[in-house]
Amino acid sequence: MPAIALPPGVTLLERGWLSSNGLLLQDPRGAGPAALVDSGYCTHAAQTVALVRHALGGAPLQWLLNTHLHSDHCGGNAALQQAWPALRTAIPPGQAGPVRAWDEEALGYVPTGQRCMRFGFDALLRPGMEIALGAGRWQVHAAPGHDPHAVLLFEPAWRLLVAGDALWQNGFGVVFPELEGDAAFAAVGASLDLIERLAPAVVIPGHGGAFDDVGPALARARRRLDGFVAAPRRHAHYAAKVLLKFKLLELQRVAEAELLAWAARTRYLQLLHARHFADAGDLPAWTAQLVEDLLRSGAAAREGPLLLDR
Numbered sequence: 001m002p003a004i005a006l007p008p009g010v011t012l013l014e015r016g017w018l019s020s021n022g023l024l025l026q027d028p029r030g031a032g033p034a035a036l037v038d039s040g041y042c043t044h045a046a047q048t049v050a051l052v053r054h055a056l057g058g059a060p061l062q063w064l065l066n067t068h069l070h071s072d073h074c075g076g077n078a079a080l081q082q083a084w085p086a087l088r089t090a091i092p093p094g095q096a097g098p099v100r101a102w103d104e105e106a107l108g109y110v111p112t113g114q115r116c117m118r119f120g121f122d123a124l125l126r127p128g129m130e131i132a133l134g135a136g137r138w139q140v141h142a143a144p145g146h147d148p149h150a151v152l153l154f155e156p157a158w159r160l161l162v163a164g165d166a167l168w169q170n171g172f173g174v175v176f177p178e179l180e181g182d183a184a185f186a187a188v189g190a191s192l193d194l195i196e197r198l199a200p201a202v203v204i205p206g207h208g209g210a211f212d213d214v215g216p217a218l219a220r221a222r223r224r225l226d227g228f229v230a231a232p233r234r235h236a237h238y239a240a241k242v243l244l245k246f247k248l249l250e251l252q253r254v255a256e257a258e259l260l261a262w263a264a265r266t267r268y269l270q271l272l273h274a275r276h277f278a279d280a281g282d283l284p285a286w287t288a289q290l291v292e293d294l295l296r297s298g299a300a301a302r303e304g305p306l307l308l309d310r
Contacts, residue, residue: 066091
């Protein structure tokens with residue numbers, strides 16, 4: 001499939017599943033500020049800085065924005081702020097308090113068993129505002145569901161949407177409020193409806209390549225959502241595997257006993273087991289079954305006592 005053409009000055013730093021994509025915005029005329037949207041996971045922070053520095057070619061990075069504050073989208077913030085001390089950072093408004101206090105429980109890093117280096121912020125991405133970045137003027141829209149505080153960035157002249165984890169080419173991110181017992185599937189549907197009304201020509205997802213088959217992608221996302229609504233346990237099983245796979249992506253190789261011990265003390269896995277899978281044995285037995293699921297799917301490999309990411 002040929003690469004999607006992006007406007008001048010727009011560079012997609014496509015990463016993977018441990019680190020979200022980064023979108024670098026520069027003004028070819030040298031007028032608007034250079035900005036990066038999302039910064040990846042903390043273990044890739046040095047790589048993030050190097051990628052941005054190379055793409056800027058010596059120009060300064062002036063703005064850093066986060067679509068939401070999950071660890072795979074903001075884990076490079078601290079390193080970027082250190083690399084460019086004059087950098088201004090903008091985050092969604094709903095998490096200003098937890099970031100200011102650095103409340104890792106409220107920010108989701110403790111319950112997911114993930115890590116994020118402490119960072120600060122200078123401004124808020126309030127839905128309804130417009131911000132000049134690179135050569136574009138970007139609208140900020142609320143996109144709750146996957147994360148209750150998430151925002152989208154949309155450039156109407158280019159019909160270019162930065163979707164974060166609200167829409168991928170084949171789905172969307174885990175609906176994290178549901179793990180806490182908060183109804184959020186309807187919010188996912190409302191965010192998909194918003195994207196349809198915006199009618200983007202190209203979507204930059206949080207993970208995966210840019211895509212322009214937006215109508216079919218929305219249809220796929222809605223079918224996936226309908227399946228989760230009809231069978232919440234299916235979503236819970238998906239979320240549990242994602243949490244385990246993410247930790248394996250972070251560690252690359254780990255003693256199986258160590259991974260199972262991590263799972264036993266990770267609150268979201270505890271909640272998922274208690275709410276949906278208490279009939280599948282105790283927590284250690286259930287998480288061992290999840291590991292076997294990853295092995296069968298080829299997402300992991302076993303090498304003696306070690307589990308390896310695949």
